[in-house]
Amino acid sequence: MPPPSEGPPTWVDKALRAGSVVLALAIVAFSLGPAPEEPTFKISDKVIHGLAYFSQTLAVLLAWVGRPGRYTQPFQMAVSTTFIIVAGGLFIELAQSLVSRETEALDALANTLGAGLGLALWSFLARPARTQ
Numbered sequence: 001m002p003p004p005s006e007g008p009p010t011w012v013d014k015a016l017r018a019g020s021v022v023l024a025l026a027i028v029a030f031s032l033g034p035a036p037e038e039p040t041f042k043i044s045d046k047v048i049h050g051l052a053y054f055s056q057t058l059a060v061l062l063a064w065v066g067r068p069g070r071y072t073q074p075f076q077m078a079v080s081t082t083f084i085i086v087a088g089g090l091f092i093e094l095a096q097s098l099v100s101r102e103t104e105a106l107d108a109l110a111n112t113l114g115a116g117l118g119l120a121l122w123s124f125l126a127r128p129a130r131t132q
Contacts, residue, residue, distance in 0.1 A: 057118030
């Protein structure tokens with residue numbers, strides 16, 4: 001198996017990075033914007049929170065920390081990055097009280113669980129291939 005590439009960013013790297021920024025902006029906009037009147041989907045708000053932070057964490061880790069076939073930073077970098085994402089989610093959750101939205105501890109918990117699942121999937125995808 002060839003060693004991971006450490007060259008300049010590829011189009012995939014650039015797309016993942018752009019996607020991670022768009023996801024972050026969407027999370028901020030939906031979290032601090034006006035609350036929806038009636039839910040469009042019949043999915044629990046907590047599931048939406050978890051999926052948003054799962055997607056955000058996985059996208060950031062794949063884009064900025066490493067992905068299969070590309071250079072991967074140490075696992076500690078991924079944990080630190082996930083911690084920053086969770087801290088950002090907590091900050092957004094607290095900031096909701098400043099824009100007439102409700103701050104909910106269960107939302108923060110769902111965000112944290114989603115981010116943790118994103119880290120878990122990334123660590124599975126980024127693990128070194130086993131040689132026989």
